[in-house]
Amino acid sequence: MVSRASPFPGMDPYLESKWPEVHASLIVYARNQLNAQLPEHLQTSIERTVVASGEDDRRSIRPDLMVVKEPAAVQQAARARGMTAKPFLVPRDDFPERHLRITDAEGRVITVIEFLSPWNKIGQLARERYTRKQAVYLDAGINLVEIDLVRQGAYVLAAAESALPEEARGRPLICVYRPTHPDRFEIYPAALRERLPDIPVPLRPSEADAVLQLQALIDDCYRDGRYWRIDYQQDPVPRLDPDDTQWLDDLLRSQGRRI
Template sequence: MPSPFPGMNPYIEQSAVWQDFHTRFMTTAAEVIGAQVEPRYFVKIEEHLYLHEMFSAERTALGRPDLSVLPGDEGNAPASSGGAVVAAPATVLAPDEVEEVPQRYLEIRDRQTREVVTVVELLGPSNKESKDGREQYWNKTRLLLSRTSAGLVEIDLLRGGPRLPWGEMKECDYYALVGRAPERPRVAFWPVKLRETLPTIPIPLRPDEPEPLLDLQALIHRIYDAGRYRLFIYDSDPEPPLPASDAVWAVQLLRPQMPSV
């Protein structure tokens, strides 16, 4: 069953759903693109690792540490050698803890040379809401565009968070952009409103080569169905909240779709 929304489903933007969606999006997009670019190219799923500083008030948010000291472990500490304790003349503060946030992206590579031909990115909260994450991502993007001949596809399906600083960007809820090396500094741009259908975008390869297509709307419907999202994403409100008129519109769309318990 496809998503009831004509374009992006705003309920997928919830923080509890987004990571699952992002993973499914990258995996499915890799399959769709890979089938169109073989045998000359292949698609790899790679991973950025963003490091977010966790200040003292936020440290309880850290999860899945590799090493931890649990209550009661004090008894396992090495026994004292019996020598006198030597006091240090001063102390220093350890650096703030960091949280590792992985984010997947795609690389289209030449099968013979292994050269990266195109990078496909789906933005996440780490790219938009975190100052450090925004800077890390934006610097990598600028280096790719200025120092390589690789193409760039950037897709933003999150209403929340500030937009990245692309020049002359039109107002929109979502967007896709496609950067081809011969056209720089201009980058093709598809702005999309909440109630509009997501576009089918080209995936650039090398100049004068046929470009595979990625139907973003079909991808959303496929992931929505495969993830069984209709069973649980409507238990919470969209994040961020929808404007009043759009909230009424969304409820009207959902009434025939709400699953019975």
């Protein structure tokens, strides 16, 4: 019987191909994990926008408006007045974009947690839109936790890429910003061959940090999403570098996940 645990000690690179679903699960599990730790007067909630996707044409729509659906009879009558050729139906490429906010009893935003996705990192307009939102958080003096576990796309974290130590470049990273220390960022690398780190989630200056256990989140996503059914015979996309590709192949073969 195939093990129902991921063969990887940390982030499973194959989960990136299923990121919309994985991202949605991470948001829910992270909310639950944080709410179990927070003081009574704080709450973690899920904020949602919709990203309309095109390589360089992405925009964010906040779902604040209710759409009133017309009765079917009215729709049929409208179609009958102007018959046109039968179209091919192609699904619209929209992505729900969610992040977490920790707020106090008055609704003031204390901390924002972003799980980055390819649609934050691919395409110039998408990157610009994300970094504008990022700047709003920083300028407002809000704690910001950015978790980037995907390898697709360009670097968009708040910390300058040029300031990163060499060993932290070109790999998944977590970036934590505290307005109490506005001159620095905390960077936590997420190495492929190691367990994901536990990440501090800053609250108000007088309160101890909450802790986000990233490995537990990924493990829960893997189990509940039934991702043990992934075909590990193929290499992940995007491909790893040659050393990591060989390590991955040896690991999967040693666990019977690859022939």
